[in-house]
Amino acid sequence: MKTLVILAHPDIESSKVNKVWKRELLKYPDVITIHELYKEYPDWNIDVPREQNLIETYEKIVFQFPLYWYSYPPLLKKWLDDVFTYGWAYGSKGDKLKGKKFGIAMSIGDKKANYSKEGPITFTVDEIIAPFKATAIHVGAISLPYFSIFGSSFKASNEEIEQSAKDYVNYILNENNN
Ligand SMILES: Cc1cc2nc3c(=O)[nH]c(=O)nc-3n(C[C@H](O)[C@H](O)[C@H](O)COP(=O)(O)O)c2cc1C
Structure with missing residues (x-):
């Protein structure tokens, strides 16, 4: 089964991860x-219509982006607002996303320890991605566990980033996520 990766990075040329x-x-x-x-x-x-046709041909969709202000870059928000329409994504006849699998692959600037109830941010990553999970529920899609790398702003070494890229492919191809 082929996976569609919706990649939203405003400046991929300057990106590290x-x-x-x-x-x-x-x-x-x-x-x-x-x-x-x-x-x-x-x-x-x-x-x-082009985006909707594209999505209809995939069973698994992964949204890939850098975490910006505990959310995703704005073009992805606009894409969701525009593409997930009434009568297509939801509503009595809107069933085109029903049963599809939705994954998330995020690069996160801060270190992992900060994303806990006890840490400075006081929210876990699972809590931060609640809007995605609620969206998936609303359109009848299945949320997969998220994939991420932490410390992507400064801490992660080139080796760690290279390894995370391989792990990311495994995340996509993993039987359990299919
Ligand atoms: C506008 C902006 C907002 C950011 N907000 C967050 C944030 O809320 N939490 C966080 O951990 N990192 C944040 N970062 C750091 C990015 O997540 C990090 O730079 C990015 O994941 C690195 O990926 P890249 O090398 O592909 O650009 C932010 C960076 C930018 C530019």
Whole structure:
């Protein structure tokens, strides 16, 4: 089963993590398709029928992005607002996302220890991605566990990033997530 990766990074050329992740995914064109929102829509004028047709042909969709202000970059928000329409994604006849699997792959700037109830942020990553999980429920999709790398701003070494790229491919291809 092929996976569609919706990649949302406003400046992938200057990226450390998402660029390496993308490079690794590109080695698997038979099973992974990358759809880069900031490349496809530099004017933010999203072609909704095109996006909906694309999604309909995949059973598994992974949203890949850097965590920005405990959320995702704004073009991904616009994409969700535009593409997940009434009568297509939800509503009495909107069943096109029903049963699809939704994953998340996030690069997180801060260290892992900070994302706990006791840490300075006081929220776990699972709590931060609640809007995604609620969206999946609303459209009848199945939320997969998220994939992430922490410390992506300064702490993560090139080796760690390279390893995380391999782990990310495994996350996508993992039987349990299929
Ligand atoms: C506008 C902006 C907001 C950010 N907000 C957060 C945040 O809320 N939490 C966090 O841990 N890191 C945050 N970061 C750090 C990014 O998550 C980090 O730079 C990114 O994951 C690195 O990925 P990249 O090398 O692919 O760009 C932010 C960075 C930017 C530029």
